[in-house]
Amino acid sequence: xxxxxxxxxxxxxxxxxxxxxxxxxxxxxxxxxxxxxxxxxxxxxxxxxxxxxxxxxxxxxxxxxxxxxxxxxxxxxxxxxxxxxxxxxxxxxxxxxxxxxxxxxxxxxxxxxx
Amino acid sequence: xxxxxxxxxxxxxxxxxxxxxxxxxxxxxxxxxxxxxxxxxxxxxxxxxxxxxxxxxxxxxxxxxxxxxxxxxxxxxxxxxxxxxxxxxxxxxxxxxxxxxxxxxxxxxxxx
Numbered sequence: 001x002x003x004x005x006x007x008x009x010x011x012x013x014x015x016x017x018x019x020x021x022x023x024x025x026x027x028x029x030x031x032x033x034x035x036x037x038x039x040x041x042x043x044x045x046x047x048x049x050x051x052x053x054x055x056x057x058x059x060x061x062x063x064x065x066x067x068x069x070x071x072x073x074x075x076x077x078x079x080x081x082x083x084x085x086x087x088x089x090x091x092x093x094x095x096x097x098x099x100x101x102x103x104x105x106x107x108x109x110x111x112x113x114x
Numbered sequence: 115x116x117x118x119x120x121x122x123x124x125x126x127x128x129x130x131x132x133x134x135x136x137x138x139x140x141x142x143x144x145x146x147x148x149x150x151x152x153x154x155x156x157x158x159x160x161x162x163x164x165x166x167x168x169x170x171x172x173x174x175x176x177x178x179x180x181x182x183x184x185x186x187x188x189x190x191x192x193x194x195x196x197x198x199x200x201x202x203x204x205x206x207x208x209x210x211x212x213x214x215x216x217x218x219x220x221x222x223x224x225x226x
Contacts (some may be wrong), residue, residue, distance in 0.1 A: 004157070033212060042120070042202060042216035043158070056212055092155055099144040101206040103214065105157035 004026045004094050004106035005074075012112045019079040019086070021109045025094030032075040034067060034104055037089040049075060050098070082113045117141055120203055120217030129226050133190040137217045140184065144205040144215070147179050149188045151221075152200045152219065162188070167215035193224045 003023040013019050025032050028052055035043040048056040049069035060067070064082075069075040079086055089110050093103035120137045134182040135149075146165055150158035151213055162169045162177045171175045176189040186205075190197055 006157075031212075033214075035214075035216075040122075040218075042118075042218045043214070044203075045215070048212040058213070062225070065198045098120060099212065100162065101211040102163060104160060105150075107157045110155075 003105055006092050006106040006111040008109060010110050012114060013024060013082045014114055015083055016081050019111055020053050021081050021090050022074040023092030024074045026104055029094035029096045031095045031098060032069050033093040034077050035091045037091060043091060068106060084113050087111055087113045115140055117215050118205060118217040122218050124221040124223060126225060127193060128221045129193060129195060129224055133191050133193050135220050136199050137186050137189040137222055138157045138184055143207050145208040146206045146211055147186050148204040149177055150202040150204060152202060158202055159174060193226045195226050
């Protein structure tokens with residue numbers, strides 16, 4: 001399967017714990033985007049990364065959220081000290097070109113904070 | 115006011131009908147326009163994309179962009195039950211195309 005892969009597909013965390021979401025882009029893609037989808041809302045852009053670089057993090061909450069895309073391995077979206085309002089579906093997308101509107105999405109990670 | 119407005123529906127039509135899905139937007143700086151299909155509990159799937167104004171056809175799907183009215187449409191001909199999904203419009207700027215701005219999505223059901 002050469003598509004975008006995300007894991008875990010479902011993640012349950014208690015308030016105050018850390019959530020770590022992983023994304024492997026499509027084969028040949030080196031640009032990764034993270035979006036959040038709250039219930040009954042559209043997807044909201046969070047961050048755009050290239051290998052070892054954060055290019056645009058204008059949609060990231062200022063506190064508790066961070067993202068990385070190391071030289072080796074998947075991209076990681078990390079949420080520290082989760083709160084109930086963090087419960088959402090988090091989608092990763094990838095593209096083969098820089099700064100691209102042509103983005104291909106993974107199946108998402110559904111985070112539930114109890 | 116949201117940057118992109120999309121009627122959430124739900125929209126229910128009989129099999130074989132022509133479906134029209136629409137979005138309006140407020141920012142004239144949008145240059146790229148996309149339609150995604152999202153099945154329940156799945157990730158969005160890119161259906162079509164267009165640059166600036168005009169029409170684009172792909173099989174049973176036609177995308178239209180009217181920049182003067184800030185209005186985009188997706189038409190589905192000969193609709194099938196397998197077309198039942200949520201359809202999301204998305205847009206991006208010429209500068210900063212990485213940041214897709216999505217509509218809320220329209221939930222569509224095609225009844226056999």
